[in-house]
Amino acid sequence: MKVLVPVKRVVDYNVKVRVKADGSGVETANVKMSMNPFDEIAVEEAVRLKEKGVAEEIVAVSCGPNAAQEQLRTALAMGADRGILVEHDGVLEPLAVAKLLKAIVGREGPALVILGKQAIDDDMSATGQMLAALLGWGQGTFASRVEKEGDAIRVTREVDGGLETVSVKLPAIVTADLRLNEPRYASLPNIMKARKKPIETVKPADLGVDVTPRLSVLKVEEPAKRQAGKKVGSVQELVEKLRNEAKVI
Amino acid sequence: MAVLVLADHKDGALTQPTRSTVAAARKLGEVHVLVAGEGAGAAAAAAARLPGVAKVLTGSEAPALAEPLAAQLVALAPGYSHLLAPASAAGRNVMPRAAALLDVQVLSDVCGVVDADTFIRPIYAGNALATVKSADAKKVLTVRATSFDPVPAEGGNATVEAAPAAADPGLSSFVGAEIVKSERPELTAARIVISGGRAMGSAENFAIIEKVADRLGAAVGASRAAVDAGYAANDMQVGQTGKIVAPELYIAVGISGAIQHLAGMKDSKVIVAINKDEEAPIFQVADYGLMADLFKAVPELEAELAK
Ligand SMILES: Cc1cc2nc3c(=O)[nH]c(=O)nc-3n(C[C@H](O)[C@H](O)[C@H](O)COP(=O)(O)OP(=O)(O)OC[C@H]3O[C@@H](n4cnc5c(N)ncnc54)[C@H](O)[C@@H]3O)c2cc1C
Ligand SMILES: Nc1ncnc2c1ncn2[C@@H]1O[C@H](COP(=O)(O)O)[C@@H](O)[C@H]1O
Numbered sequence: 315m316k317v318l319v320p321v322k323r324v325v326d327y328n329v330k331v332r333v334k335a336d337g338s339g340v341e342t343a344n345v346k347m348s349m350n351p352f353d354e355i356a357v358e359e360a361v362r363l364k365e366k367g368v369a370e371e372i373v374a375v376s377c378g379p380n381a382a383q384e385q386l387r388t389a390l391a392m393g394a395d396r397g398i399l400v401e402h403d404g405v406l407e408p409l410a411v412a413k414l415l416k417a418i419v420g421r422e423g424p425a426l427v428i429l430g431k432q433a434i435d436d437d438m439s440a441t442g443q444m445l446a447a448l449l450g451w452g453q454g455t456f457a458s459r460v461e462k463e464g465d466a467i468r469v470t471r472e473v474d475g476g477l478e479t480v481s482v483k484l485p486a487i488v489t490a491d492l493r494l495n496e497p498r499y500a501s502l503p504n505i506m507k508a509r510k511k512p513i514e515t516v517k518p519a520d521l522g523v524d525v526t527p528r529l530s531v532l533k534v535e536e537p538a539k540r541q542a543g544k545k546v547g548s549v550q551e552l553v554e555k556l557r558n559e560a561k562v563i
Numbered sequence: 564m565a566v567l568v569l570a571d572h573k574d575g576a577l578t579q580p581t582r583s584t585v586a587a588a589r590k591l592g593e594v595h596v597l598v599a600g601e602g603a604g605a606a607a608a609a610a611a612r613l614p615g616v617a618k619v620l621t622g623s624e625a626p627a628l629a630e631p632l633a634a635q636l637v638a639l640a641p642g643y644s645h646l647l648a649p650a651s652a653a654g655r656n657v658m659p660r661a662a663a664l665l666d667v668q669v670l671s672d673v674c675g676v677v678d679a680d681t682f683i684r685p686i687y688a689g690n691a692l693a694t695v696k697s698a699d700a701k702k703v704l705t706v707r708a709t710s711f712d713p714v715p716a717e718g719g720n721a722t723v724e725a726a727p728a729a730a731d732p733g734l735s736s737f738v739g740a741e742i743v744k745s746e747r748p749e750l751t752a753a754r755i756v757i758s759g760g761r762a763m764g765s766a767e768n769f770a771i772i773e774k775v776a777d778r779l780g781a782a783v784g785a786s787r788a789a790v791d792a793g794y795a796a797n798d799m800q801v802g803q804t805g806k807i808v809a810p811e812l813y814i815a816v817g818i819s820g821a822i823q824h825l826a827g828m829k830d831s832k833v834i835v836a837i838n839k840d841e842e843a844p845i846f847q848v849a850d851y852g853l854m855a856d857l858f859k860a861v862p863e864l865e866a867e868l869a870k
Pocket of ligand 1: 817
């Protein structure tokens with residue numbers, strides 16, 4: 315089967331983002347950008363499915379600026395076979411991304427799409443579920459284990475209170491949680507090989523998708539800052555303070 | 564127009580985040596509650612007693628799957644201006660699906676209601692708060708429970724009726740669940756939370772934290788590093804990609820304070836950090852910092868609390 319893996323270019327998880335002085339957004343100029351960490355997990359899972367002989371081809375897709383080619387190259391270096399960039403410079407909300415991905419799915423015909431559970435910039439945790447809805451496919455979200463079983467996929471999901479297992483008919487959508495796997499680092503030879511793998515570029519208009527945002531950002535502000543408190547010298551002092559000063563125990 | 568809340572419930576009882584979601588919904592209009600899934604009958608009776616709830620609808624008692632539940636929400640949607648659910652694993656699973664079926668951009672993790680179209684939500688692991696206005700005719704949102712004081716459990720008297728059945732698209736089936744049973748309070752509803760990090764070193768060592776938790780009636784949480792290492796169950800993870808908690812008291816033991824962890828606990832009222840590294844970033848948000856070896860400090864803490 316063919317597996318499609320959408321990967322998003324986001325501010326690296328180690329960067330402490332700053333809110334712009336004019337409150338219009340966060341500072342993204344000159345900050346390190348990376349593949350969304352959950353998408354690395356999604357790519358890794360697809361590569362493992364290929365190594366097990368379950369998947370035949372892996373196509374990585376990114377919707378975003380031209381620079382998102384870098385993230386596609388990372389996916390190719392990890393083991394994806396080819397990339398598709400849906401090039402667009404403005405804001406892309408999950409609904410718009412899901413519509414673009416639906417169009418790509420229509421062209422590519424994958425049996426499985428593995429997304430990240432959440433993009434660490436918008437923290438929406440929505441695109442996979444929205445794509446499943448638009449395609450009329452089943453969904454296995456927040457996956458910590460994925461196994462193909464005949465014409466279905468068995469997904470163990472991280473839910474409140476523990477784990478839940480569902481069986482989803484193929485074609486299906488899976489979103490990757492942190493514990494699905496530990497993504498590999500691309501080796502140097504694989505990084506070199508990835509340079510020769512093809513990346514196709516299309517525009518939202520080529521796919522006939524209207525990506526106009528539904529949300530307008532009125533302002534972006536920093537949350538109230540917490541002040542560092544005091545150091546206590548002993549456990550006795552800590553308990554005394556919690557009892558008599560903070561009055562929380 | 565009324566607003567519809569999809570309830571989260573467990574063992575026939577509503578979760579506290581459901582009551583917080585009802586509190587958020589009350590700012591938007593007359594509140595109806597949909598209760599579906601195993602134990603829905605008992606939970607519906609509880610929902611009917613929530614103050615401010617005018618009507619309770621009951622759905623299928625089969626284990627809740629995203630596809631039929633989203634179909635049910637879409638079938639009910641014409642009667643409502645807003646559809647809300649707690650931003651729990653369940654809410655996050657189904658609400659974006661329902662939103663896409665309605666051609667609406669979902670608003671995840673809403674922490675403030677400005678007006679019927681305008682909401683505040685955290686982005687970048689809570690390092691920024693965005694105020695966004697939705698142009699969609701109908702709004703679909705998940706609610707960050709820690710940002711809204713829950714409505715009381717008693718005081719209302721709503722009517723209960725069965726929701727019109729929606730067709731199950733039959734795309735997935737429920738295989739089973741392993742739900743951890745615990746006598747301790749639920750992490751997202753506990754008044755006190757004590758969490759352990761990588762420094763705990765093993766699952767067995769978590770026992771020293773559990774003893775303190777039992778003295779305080781606290782829930783036990785963990786950092787991602789502790790969960791990944793297998794010291795704690797996955798549903799104990801606090802942070803950007805785990806549970807969001809805001810208890811009266813949060814005690815971080817052997818946790819460095821990475822932004823992804825802070826994202827899940829920095830709205831706690833009082834924060835205590837126990838760490839042997841003076842430079843650990845957790846001290847920058849802690850009201851009380853104790854620089855100490857946890858293997859000495861935590862048993863001492865238990866003994867001191869016993870006094
Ligand atoms: C996409 C993504 C999502 C993430 N989501 C989350 C999330 O939801 N929640 C989360 O927690 N993390 C999350 N993380 C991971 C996060 O970045 C950190 O790696 C993690 O929080 C570190 O856990 P820790 O503090 O337990 O471990 P460490 O950073 O290793 O810290 C251990 C601390 O223990 C102290 N220590 C060691 N020995 C002792 C001792 N004997 N006594 C006292 N103190 C001691 C050390 O000084 C150190 O400060 C995420 C990361 C990514 C990339
Ligand atoms: N612009 C994008 N390009 C490619 N994939 C995306 C994009 N936005 C979101 N995704 C995918 O959807 C997942 C969830 O994102 P979100 O719904 O924004 O939290 C990500 O982990 C990606 O797999």
